Amino acid sequence: MNVSLRFDPIRLPASAQELRQEVRNFLADQIERGVFSSNDNIASDNEAFAHAVSQKGWIGMAWPREYGGQERSFLERYVVNEEMLIAGAPTGRYFVADRQSGPTLIRYASENIKRSILPRIIAGDASFCIGMSEPNSGSDLFAARASAKRVEGGWRLNGGKIWVSNANISDFMIGLFRTSQPTEDNRRHGLTNFLVDMKLDGITTNPIRQMSGNADFCEVNFNDVFVPEDHLIGEVDGAWKQATSELAFERSGPERFLETFGALQAFIKLAQGADDVRLREGIGRLVAQLYGLRRMSVSVAGMLQDGREPVTEASIVKDMGTVWEQALPAELRRLSGLMAHEVYDVAAFRERLDYYLRIAPKLTIQGGSTEILRGIVARGLGLR
Helix, strand or coil, rough: CCCCCCCCCCCCCCHHHHHHHHHHHHHHCCCCCCCCCCCCCCCCHHHHHHHHHHHHHCCCCCCCCCHCCCCCCCHHHHHHHHHHHHHHHCCCCCHHHHHHHHHHHHHHHHHHHHHHHHHHHHHHCEEEEECECCCCCCCCCCHHCCCEEEEEEEEEEEECCCCCCHHHHCCEEEEEECCCCCEECCCCCCEEEEEEECCCCCEEEEECCCCCCCEEEEEEEEEEEEEEHHHEEECEEEHHHHHHHHHHHHHHCCHHHCCCCHHHHHHHHHHCCCCCCCHHHHHHHHHHHHHHHHHHHHHHHHHHHCCCCCCHHHHHHHHHHHHHHHHEEEEEEEHHHHCCCCCHHHHHHHHHHHHHHHHHHHHCCCCHHHHHHHHHHHHHHCCC
């Protein structure tokens, strides 16, 4: 068995720590101005907030200067992202484009697309979604059936995608479509990425309402949608190589363990002054687990900074992180049961906890299901 798994013990540089305080000051100012509330949904499409972040140079901050980026490090971007998540900032307008769509375009798109689209992302004026999963196949991307057929001047798209985050507020999609059938010895063959303008005729988007009340997942259908030739992203039939690289960006960030972090913050505040050893042990264990996940995530950011593609390590972060954040609200509900209601405002805490309990079921599905991730890890470890 050839095992190349590694998580280097990376430390954030002093510049990143200085940046952290700058981001905190910015977020406090945005809340004071009423641009957003700490109770907002992080997926919200807040144009004013996106423009404010753009003015700070924090969208596309790690991208090449020739396309409007700052060429700052992935570790500095990590700090910005982490603080945004902790504050519950509404990053929905630009987050996917900044995290993975922009880097994909930089690496694989035509020069015309780079010059026209990347500056719009950096300005906070172009939002992206990712079209991978499909009805009846979910995270099994090899089973994709949505098709792209070559026609004069471009391609015609037909089929459907599902669980597409923020498709209803996105300007563009990077979509995975089948351009030919897989071969007997290569199931990955035949998939191609396209840049799709979400306002094109023939596209219908249906939000899927969750029990949390959010509707950031969507079903997207394509009915004979024409995309021009230069909207082809990368190599025909070879998108799987691109997709694995893209998913390393998607699956390894702090968003994979901080989506229910607000519940832990609220519980620690509730439990201040409590002398019950069971509460102290419970909080300590959760914080220690969180610290371990964060160290792994920072390590992957360092690998990306070095130009590596840590697909296996990113999948481990996503798997362990989402399992942890999914279980967190229920564990906090259990711990709150140890507290005297006449001394602590447990009822108010549980009212806030209810939201996190409702979003928890989706967390191990979005970005690739646990079963798919563990298959990727097994392959990376030489076990399959």
